[in-house]
Amino acid sequence: MDKIIxxxxxxxxxxxxxxxxxxxxxxxGIGETMALIGPNGAGKSTLLLHLNGIxxxxxxxxxxxxxxxxxxxxxxxxxxxLVFQDPDDQLFSPTVFDDVAxxxxxMGYSADEVRGRVAQxxxxxxxxxxxxxxxxxxxxxxxxxxxxxxxxxxxxxxxIIDEPTSNLDPRAKWELIELLKRxxxxxxxxxxxxxxxxxxxxxxxVLDEGRVIADDSTHRIMSNTPLLQAHGLAPPRINxxxxxxxxxxxxxxx
Amino acid sequence: xxxxxxxxxSDLDSFIHKxxxxxxxxxxxxxILVVVLxxxxxxxAFALYFALLASLILLSKLPPLYVLKxxxxxxxxxxxxxxxxxxxxxxxVVGSYNIWLWEVTVTYxxxxxxxxxxxxxxxxxxxxxxxxxTTKFSELLKGLEQLRMPKVMVMILSFMYRYIFVLVAxxxxxxxxxxxxxxxxxxMWQLKTIGNMVGTLFLRSYERGERVYGxxxxxxxxxxxxxxxxxxxxxxxxxxxxxxxxxxxxxxxxTLLYL
Numbered sequence: 001m002d003k004i005i006x007x008x009x010x011x012x013x014x015x016x017x018x019x020x021x022x023x024x025x026x027x028x029g030i031g032e033t034m035a036l037i038g039p040n041g042a043g044k045s046t047l048l049l050h051l052n053g054i055x056x057x058x059x060x061x062x063x064x065x066x067x068x069x070x071x072x073x074x075x076x077x078x079x080x081x082l083v084f085q086d087p088d089d090q091l092f093s094p095t096v097f098d099d100v101a102x103x104x105x106x107m108g109y110s111a112d113e114v115r116g117r118v119a120q121x122x123x124x125x126x127x128x129x130x131x132x133x134x135x136x137x138x139x140x141x142x143x144x145x146x147x148x149x150x151x152x153x154x155x156x157x158x159x160i161i162d163e164p165t166s167n168l169d170p171r172a173k174w175e176l177i178e179l180l181k182r183x184x185x186x187x188x189x190x191x192x193x194x195x196x197x198x199x200x201x202x203x204x205x206v207l208d209e210g211r212v213i214a215d216d217s218t219h220r221i222m223s224n225t226p227l228l229q230a231h232g233l234a235p236p237r238i239n240x241x242x243x244x245x246x247x248x249x250x251x252x253x254x
Numbered sequence: 255x256x257x258x259x260x261x262x263x264s265d266l267d268s269f270i271h272k273x274x275x276x277x278x279x280x281x282x283x284x285x286i287l288v289v290v291l292x293x294x295x296x297x298x299a300f301a302l303y304f305a306l307l308a309s310l311i312l313l314s315k316l317p318p319l320y321v322l323k324x325x326x327x328x329x330x331x332x333x334x335x336x337x338x339x340x341x342x343x344x345x346x347v348v349g350s351y352n353i354w355l356w357e358v359t360v361t362y363x364x365x366x367x368x369x370x371x372x373x374x375x376x377x378x379x380x381x382x383x384x385x386x387x388t389t390k391f392s393e394l395l396k397g398l399e400q401l402r403m404p405k406v407m408v409m410i411l412s413f414m415y416r417y418i419f420v421l422v423a424x425x426x427x428x429x430x431x432x433x434x435x436x437x438x439x440x441x442m443w444q445l446k447t448i449g450n451m452v453g454t455l456f457l458r459s460y461e462r463g464e465r466v467y468g469x470x471x472x473x474x475x476x477x478x479x480x481x482x483x484x485x486x487x488x489x490x491x492x493x494x495x496x497x498x499x500x501x502x503x504x505x506x507x508x509t510l511l512y513l
Contacts, residue, residue: 054468074474082472088420089465094392094412101482106474111482134392136419154473 003065004030004158004186005051005080010059012046012210020046021210024059028158028186035201035218036190039232043210044190045085048160051188052080064157078107081156085163087143088135096122096138096146097131103154121153122146125179141172145179158186165193192233198222206231261394263316263387269490270314270388275397277491281498282385286378288506294370296509300377306501307380314388321383328379329372336371340364391415396483405479417462425455 007026013019020043028034036044049055053068053076061068063076084090093099100121104114122128125145135143144164151159164180165173177199180187191197197204197218204221206214208231214221221227228234264271270278285303292299311321340348343364350359386394395415399408428451437447467475 049468052472054471074476077472077474082469084465084469084472086465088417089462090469092413092416092466092469094395094415098392098481102470102475103473105480105482106476114482132390132392135416150473 002029003027004032004063006060006062006065007050008060008062010047010050010057010061012043012050012055012057019210021050021057024210024212026205026212026215028188030157031184031186032203033187033201034189035197035204036188036207037192037194037197037204037221037233038207038213039192042207042231044207045162046210047207048082048162048188048190051160052077052082054082078154079157081151081154081159083147083151083159083161083164085166087140087147090147090150091135091143094134095131096127096133096135099135099146100131100149100153103150107154117153117155121149124152124183125149139172140167141169141176144168144172144176148179152183156185158188159183160188160190162190163193164189165191165196194222194228194233206233208232261386261389261391263320264390266315266388268313268315268388269494270310270384272488272490273388273494274485274487274491275389275393276401276485277487277495278385278389279394279397279401281495281502282381284499285381285502288502289374289377289381292374292506292509294366299505299509300373302505303377304380306498306505307377307384310384314384316384316387321380321387324383325376325380328375332372332375336368339367339371343367393485396481396485399481400483400485409479413466417459420462421455421459424458425451428455 005026005028007024010021010024011019012021024047036047038044046055050057050061051063053061053073056068063072063079066072066076068076091099093102097118100118101114104117109117118131119128122130125148127142127145127149130138130142130146135146138146148159148161148164161180164176168176173193173196177196180189180200187200189196189201201218204214204216204218205212206221206227213231214224214227225234229236285307289300289303292303308318311318340360341358341364343361345361345363348360348362348365350357352358389397392412392415395408395412398411399405432447432451437444
């Protein structure tokens with residue numbers, strides 16, 4: 001079995017009836033680095049939440065061939081590490097140590113093992129010595145790294161990250177990209193930051209209105225400008241003249 | 255933004271800061287208990303309690319003015335509750351005043367109770383300030399947990415500590431956005447706007463709660479909270495604990511013997 005995640009006929013609608021995912025089929029191989037791109041509201045985050053069973057609905061999700069159901073939930077969550085977009089959601093403990101230790105403790109490791117894993121995870125993200133700090137004293141970039149460490153400490157087989165570069169300045173962003181490159185497990189990155197996608201991922205999936213629109217190599221998707229434009233991922237075509245507020249009246253002046 | 259108002263000075267380095275949080279929690283609560291149980295007429299005892307706290311403050315290198323200032327926060331609350339006692343308490347009358355159609359009398363025993371409430375509340379809050387300024391909040395939580403405080407309570411406190419700063423930042427951002435659009439106009443309109451902001455804040459917090467829960471579940475949370483403790487009682491804890499409790503007992507007992 002060389003597929004790490006298989007999704008078949010997955011559909012999901014929000015409690016208010018709005019369709020978020022319709023009939024998604026997807027397979028991700030071991031060791032792949034895949035980007036999930038799409039405009040705001042395309043269903044990227046919703047899809048990610050299905051991959052470790054936080055959301056469940058029609059269709060099947062299999063991890064290493066094991067279907068996601070109540071019995072397998074705990075096991076799946078130890079294999080699939082999900083990093084949320086807002087590090088203030090991901091980091092909920094009074095200290096960095098408690099947060100990075102949260103997963104391993106829940107998995108039932110011994111105290112020594114937990115300490116070792118916390119130290120190792122913080123080392124991977126370059127944040128050694130931050131154990132005793134409080135999350136509200138950290139910068140956004142530092143918080144993002146710690147958020148990744150909270151998942152790495154569980155040594156997942158697959159790392160799923162939602163918008164890793166949002167709110168980061170270019171330097172912090174490129175440092176984070178380098179960090180992600182060094183991590184060797186399977187990765188799924190949801191983003192609409194195309195620079196990140198080009199630098200990190202071999203394969204790209206375009207999602208819009210809950211449907212998989214395209215599934216190809218990153219290179220081919222990135223050179224398909226009409227596709228990107230049609231799904232809000234590239235600047236709109238400029239028709240010879242300056243494309244300025246077509247259909248709108250003049251802006252108020254003073 | 256700088257947030258230090260909950261456990262400011264808790265990263266100083268002193269003998270008191272190094273004690274195990276459990277020692278500090280136990281001695282603080284013993285202190286409050288003894289203070290509350292001391293008869294109100296023993297003012298010498300209260301002076302001694304204060305001296306005991308003052309020496310702790312000096313030992314812990316906290317700026318005395320800061321501690322004093324913070325402790326005054328409690329005064330309005332206590333006054334609001336206790337200010338009417340002297341007027342309603344029956345007993346020997348100190349003075350009687352006519353306010354419009356009302357005859358108001360103040361009694362000695364009423365005044366005594368008022369002083370008693372204020373002094374005890376103030377000493378208690380002073381001891382809590384010493385506790386919270388010499389102990390990191392996270393350590394305090396660990397201590398409370400080890401002392402068998404219900405885990406749900408510890409968790410609520412922990413989330414409060416973590417998210418109060420996030421909430422404050424959110425409020426400040428909303429306020430800035432409001433003021434940048436020339437907030438003004440009629441009073442009713444202002445009140446309505448503030449009401450909307452409070453509602454928005456509640457909804458945002460509620461949604462954040464759901465996302466945080468998702469992040470917990472994603473890391474194997476199943477309703478049971480587990481933490482690692484690295485707390486250890488040292489010899490200093492033993493000496494301090496015994497020394498403090500003996501002092502406390504001596505002051506408390508001396509008041510009983512005087513009676």
